[in-house]
Amino acid sequence: MIVRDLGVGIVDGTKPHVIEPKAPGAVEEYVNLGIAWDIKRLEESAKEIKDLSNKIAECYPNVYEQFQKALKVHDEWERVYISNMNMTVANQLTEQVIEKIFSGVEERDNGRVYHRFFGGATSKGAVDFVENLTSDIKTRYFIKGRPGSGKSTMLKKILRSAEDLGLDIEVYHCGLDPDSLDMLLFPTLSVCIFDSTAPHEYEPSRPGDSIIDMYQKAIRFGTDEENELKLNGIKDRYRCLLNMGMFYLERAKQFHDELESYYINVTNFQLINEITDDLIQKIDVRIK
Secondary structure, three states: OEEOOOOEEOOOOOOOOOOOOOOEOOOEOOOOHHHHEOHHHHHHOHHHHHHHHHHHHHHHHHHHHHHHHHHHHHHHHHHHHHOOEOHHHHHHHHHHHHHHHHOOOOOOOOOOEEEEOOEEEEOOEEEEOHHHHOOOOOEEEEEEOOOOOOHHHHHHHHHHHHHHHOOOEEEEEOOOOOOOEEEEEEOOOOEEEEEOOOOOOOOOOOOOEEEEEHHHHHEOOOHHHHOHHHHHHHHHHHHHHHHHHHHHHHHHHHHHHHHHHHHHOOEOHHHHHHHHHHHHHHHHHHHO
């Protein structure tokens, strides 16, 4: 949780997102909830806890392996459309979009760029927060198209233009391939543009929404039909690998829930509440 107005952030600093402090005590502070555990009772379940921890540790490499294989299949999927793309048209369309978004915007200094994810793969499947993030945005561009039809390339070129103008930018990366972009949001312009394809596919639903269809405009007519058999095979392999990755994620979550139960049963939640109240007081001091 980040409260920028207060300059405060609270982060779960445990695996897999361990964060090493740069200035312990001066800038960062550890909140150690382990002091609320009954260590003797934990020791009684040491074997079960170790076994579950090992099982969780075994799941994640399998998740990443399946997703990595899926990404390679996705690259194969992209090549079908890249080889049938009219690059000139794609570039012209990108320039038109850049002109539409930034026309009349004056150059600024010290624009802030935040890199984020708007969703990801979870034990319950793909989850995103596009609607929440764009709820108060007046102008939304929904990019449609197939893999490899230039959606991320368009977003990267728009990003460079925004950086040159010195705008505040929220950059949202693809959860499967962080080198690829899924959405750009410009708070001061109340504009966002995003890849509106599966697994985060949306349709225009209010004034200010519009579609940019890369497939219709930049891909050679009939590409889907001419490559139907090949594309169906690629889609099946891609879906299978993603499902396997999700399977291992679900197993990791099941093991994690079991592991969590051991700690819940030996935790003094009154002490947790006291630690929480103390943290709130420290934040309150910053406000005053």
